[in-house]
Amino acid sequence: MLRLLSLAVSFWLFLCTALQAQSLQDILQTHADEVQKPSRNSVGVVLDDLVASGLPQVVPFLEGWRDREIVQRSPDGQFFRLIEEGDVARLEDLDSGEMIEADAGAFKDLRPNGGVRRAIGNALVQFQLSDPDIAKRRAAVDAIARSMDVSQLGPLQASVEGETDAELLKKKQRLAGMLVATFGETPEARIEAIDALSGDLSVDVRAVLNTVLATTTKVGVAIPEGVNLAETLEVGADLSADEAYARLVEAELAPAPVTPAQIRAALVANIEGDTVGGVAVSALGSDVARAQAYDRLAATGSVAARVPDANKAEAVADHVFYLEYAEPDPAITDAAREALNDIESRVALSQTVDLGLDALSLASIYFLAAIGLAITFGVMGVINMAHGEFIMMGAYTGFVVQQFVPDYTLSIIIALPLAFAVTFGAGVAMERLVIRHLYHRPLETLLATFGISIALQQLAKNIFGTQARPLTSPEWLDGALVFNDVIAISYIRIAIFVLAVLFLILILFVLKRTRLGLEVRAVTQNPGMAASMGINPDRINMLTFGLGSGIAGIAGVAIGLYAKVTSEMGADYIVQSFMTVVVGGVGNVWGTLAGASLIGFLQKGIEWLNPSNTLAAQTYMILFIILFIQFRPKGIVALKGRAAAD
Amino acid sequence: MRNSFLAQNPSMLWFIALLAVFTIAVTLLSEVTGVGLISTSFVKTLGKTLCLCLVAIAMDVVWGYCGILSLGHFAFFGIGGYAIGMWLMYARTEGIVLDSLAGQPIPPTPAEISDAIGNQIFGVVGSSEFPMIWAFADNLFVQLVMVVLVPGLLALVFGWLAFRSRVTGVYLSILTQAMTLALALYLFQNDSGLRGNNGLSGLQNIPGFEETSQATISILFFLASAVALAAGYVFFAWIVSGKMGSVVKGIRDNEARVRFLGYHVESYKLFIFTTTAVVAGIAGALYYPQAGIINPGEIAPIASIYLAVWVAIGGRGRLYGAVIGATFVSLLSSWFTGGGAPDINLGFYTVQWTDWWLVLLGLSFVVVTLFFPKGIGGAFDYLVRKPS
């Protein structure tokens, strides 16, 4: 016995020394194939061996592997860390840290995929949770959050005490709470953890609670004792009779129904001469005849009998369909259900607010696109089909500026006034050359400006190509303003909203409070009278049109920042913009605001009703607008009195 | 009466005569007679151009005579195409399916046939269910009625709503454009039951004429299009002459005055709007079997705008103007975009017409509206009739 024990001990010692003696390279070489082409499901073996070896160089290696710094030298298959300094590439020995010069092409990069990198991250967790480097600690916490596992609970709880960073400490505690809620040892601890989670709207907390509340569908004659029942399913309400019967068949509690395809196959297999089961083959072109023939075959016992509908209904009625929690302890599931219900009602509220924010953002985009038109079309009555192309010109101006000014913030600051200047100029030129001659022929203005629109669009294609061009927003506009885990809105949309509000104020100010605005209103209401008062209508028309066009240019920069710059971007907005102005009521900036809000909120509302088909939302929105205009031809904010005359 | 109608339209006789000569010439020079100077693909192009002329005449009546700038008439054209396309697709597929099922050991049930056809037609959009709107697709007569009925009804309802609310001028234009956009977006959805973006295709293969060569079929459709154009021309010439024509032109020039004279302006407008929509539908039903495919892109708002442009360039308020505009612009378009026009080398830059044709076309609208409001037809009048 003692001998045996000593033998075992010595063997164990031998094993240990053998492991100790092994270098990292040796371990990697034994798993060379797996290291070269790792897969999420099989990489665990390598990781376990590496971690078990306890070598100090394992952690830096794993970090390097995850970050794709490890290469394999082609001739001998040895693994190295690639260190690139400028154009010089050198290989670092994984064990000794020795540097070797390397020729390009003498080694192959290892490219672990996303799943493998996640697995490596998980293996690193235990080493990194208390690492002095806060970035590594953060990475470890993120890795746990991505794939929670019972094995992480211990190390995580252990690392909570030593955590110095307040924010990270909070994260760790929260994560530990979630782990306890799922994997905690005593029901009391779990319930306590679950209660602590309620009120947290984040997706991962909901994920934890939903995992606790996971159910399986069951069927039986009656609900057995001791089952942690989640819900009894009503046939007809929760599941259809056919589904219910299919479940019975699956649970082998009822015979499988015979499908039409099976009937057909059986008939074909049993053709004897010209008949099947006594029915002429030529008569089998109907379901009734086929059923008849099949029943006769069934009567002879050569095929399985059909299940009459009455039997199906009876079988369904005789059984109970229910959902059972995977978690056996009702106390835990009750606590989780309560917490989840609480969270879900808050989530629903937040989602409504979020949808409202999205709608507001969409409305401000429509408003921005349409506000220039509100001036040229709404105030002056000029149909400018090339308005969309002015938006496009603004966006391309932004793109061109970014080619010369690499600093994104600066380039946007330059681009906004420049876009205004470019489109203002284009607008003035168009007014002088074309529109001025067509003031009394509005339908022909439509055609001429449409001609300009397709010419400009094609010109943009010839100059910039048909591919979408990037207009990159400055870094401070990246990301989103997060109110809670559900309500968030990207900064770029907020910026567009702010821009829209600014323009609303600016235009109201110009129209209502300045000399120019007074003259504009005078000229639009009665050009003859205005002229006799000493106002030059030509000049005013030119300036007004330029102003409207210039604003379109700025809108173009904003729209380009949030979406894309293409030669067709203007065409995407033109019909919408006209409808915004018409729905809102022509001749009134407030009307345009109302129109944009109506369209934005309506579109989001319809999208919410049918989230899988955005195109349908747009279709129905346009239909609604058509109907709306039929019943309120002057729009939401209708002008009254003389100004309203056509 | 008959006399005065002809007297008012001397151009009509000229037009019919020219069309007849042209039609006979093309037929004689086509591949059918063995001469082959005009290829089948060019016969198809000419046939399609005749259909475009027909819809352009309708557009001219509604805009040039009645003053309603409709930016939706190409939608009616498309609906006509879809209506006939449904039958063409269904009948052709049915033939194929019945052939393939004939070899089965037991005869197919109606449900199996319908499933197989559905699978053939809608397999491409990942479905095999027949949508409701295909209920009558097996019946040529019903679908032919649809060609007339659907555009007519749509125009009637839309026009009734719009004219009743006194939506006029540019508002009406934008509204018709919105209608076109809504229809195009609707058809773009796969759920529309008309194969979404794929549209209906293989329409040039006419069921029952499997053995007939495309050369013959193309000539038959060319002749049918010519007859339809001639009939449409006579019909509209008759409508715009006489008392009705005077009222319609009166509405264009001063709607309020005509209303005060006691005419029910809305009825006249509705009549013109609906009739032209029906003719547009018929033109579409003749066009798409020659094009071979119809898809929602065809009825995008831009197509209707082009229609207005043809009429503007050809000259509004004269029917032959619409014909000239449609022929001129559409043939020129296909010549330029088809690489027929030689590139111009400026040394530092080569002008490729495939790239620059649209710029030229766009600018030409501007020039025509600014300097030739009567279009090419107007210049033609000037030459022929010597201004008094």
Added chain:
Amino acid sequence: MKMKTSALAMAVMLGTTAIAAAECADPIKVGVLHSLSGTMAISETTLKDTMELLIENQNAAGGLLDCQIEAVVVDPASDWPLFAEKARELLTVNEVDVIFGSWTSVSRKSALPVLEELNGLMFYPVQYEGEESSRNVFYTGAAPNQQAIPATDYFLEELGVEKFALLGTDYVYPRTTNNILESYLIDKGIAKEDIFVNYTPFGHSDWATIVADVVALGADGKQVGVISTINGDANIGFYKELAAAGVSADDIPVVAFSVGEEELSGLDTSDLVGHLAAWNYFQSAESEANDAWVAAWKAKMGEDRVTNDPMEAHYIGFNMWVNAVKDAGTTDVDAVREAMYGQEFPNLTGGTAVMLPNHHLAKPVLIGEITAEGQFDIVSQTAEVPGDAWTDFLPDSAILTSDWKGLGCGMYNTQTETCVQLTSNY
């Protein structure tokens, strides 16, 4: 003396060209049916240039059957009916021997009836939704089982995705592909509730709500992955919104089937790094043939140009056609078609592409992660996968098969053992 020699040389040269011309009784014409204007021009012009490069190379290598190859380029202008018209023109007026062309499915379906009527031959180079096998078309792009299915397998196995968002532009390719994927995923045990499908119009830009919906999918603790068949420009807004919502490729990976090097070129790809794409070819593939091809392309078109998957499809297709013509000794369509079956040609990613009797290729499937440079890091490469014309994952087409060589039918019902039809569904 000098003049004499040059005159002599001239005479010799003239003589040789005369002989060559005499041997080349019938000039070989290759039709190129790609849009050079309109919305599809950006993608298709590249393929026209590819064809011109391939034909130049072949001519430099001595042409084909002692003839120089002449390219006949036409422009169908992204107008679907024009594809039918131009195809007819190419076949009857220009009398080309073969056509290389089309990008969108609808343009192919527009040209199909003409090709079948006039017995033409077309090579179609783009990934598509399958469910078709025409006697007159060779499909050198990927069928769903060569792109979508392996990418989904990668999601399931390598990334452990349990919940899928299938986002697509509303047209036939995404619709059919998503239908196939839905039924494939259900086969794989993913519940129907765990598959979220959404369609958006072309050029869609308002992605905030959809991205929020996708993020919310993770609420039940399952790993979410996005399979994107979003087309063209709309991708930009989508990836921007994902980045703005703070969603990285580690949180919710996106695999795209319509985003390649060409689409990424000139874009700021920092928002896209780590997201995936599945193709049969990436420019970053490591092989000598690919290095040579990329070098030739850049030499012709400029340093900043990139290569992509449909270009490789044309590269394989054209070379296979050349070899088939050499084997058949004629450009006659029926003879070439027979010679095409079993043609092998090394593809650019290493390995060999084989033309199958169902007119599809056997090609490897690659999955790449987008890098900051707008290229792809290849993280997975399968062995050659034979293209399947009729998918096995939709009940109606599972029973169909295509075998033009053995069965002489592109739509053969294996249950009833009959040929459903010889022409295609258009």
